[in-house]
Amino acid sequence: MISLIRSGEADMVIGDRLSSGAYGRENKRGGHNFGNKLVRNLINLLFKSALHDIMSGYRVFGRNFVKNIPVLSRGFEVENRNDPAGLG
Numbered sequence: 001m002i003s004l005i006r007s008g009e010a011d012m013v014i015g016d017r018l019s020s021g022a023y024g025r026e027n028k029r030g031g032h033n034f035g036n037k038l039v040r041n042l043i044n045l046l047f048k049s050a051l052h053d054i055m056s057g058y059r060v061f062g063r064n065f066v067k068n069i070p071v072l073s074r075g076f077e078v079e080n081r082n083d084p085a086g087l088g
Helices: 002-006 022-026 030-047 063-068 078-087
Strands: 012-014 059-061
Touching: 002 012, 002 059
Parallel strands: none
Antiparallel strands: 012 059
C-alpha cells in the first residue's frame, strides 16, 4: 500500500479484506455483509470507481492528500468521509 503512495501512483490507498473470501466466510452477520456490498456498490456507481472493500479500516494517505483535505470528524468515520474526496 505504501509503495503506491511513494511512487506517486495514488494519493489514497484502501486495503482489501474481502477478495480472499475469508471475511465473508467468517462473518456470520448476513445483514452486515449485505450492507457492506450495498454501500460499496453505491460508491462505485456514484464515483465510477472499482473499490473492493470500502469499509476497510486500512488506509494510507499521501502527504498532498492529507494537507489538502479538511478532517471534520473526531472518530472512526473519518475514513469514509474522506473517501469521496479521494475518488472525486
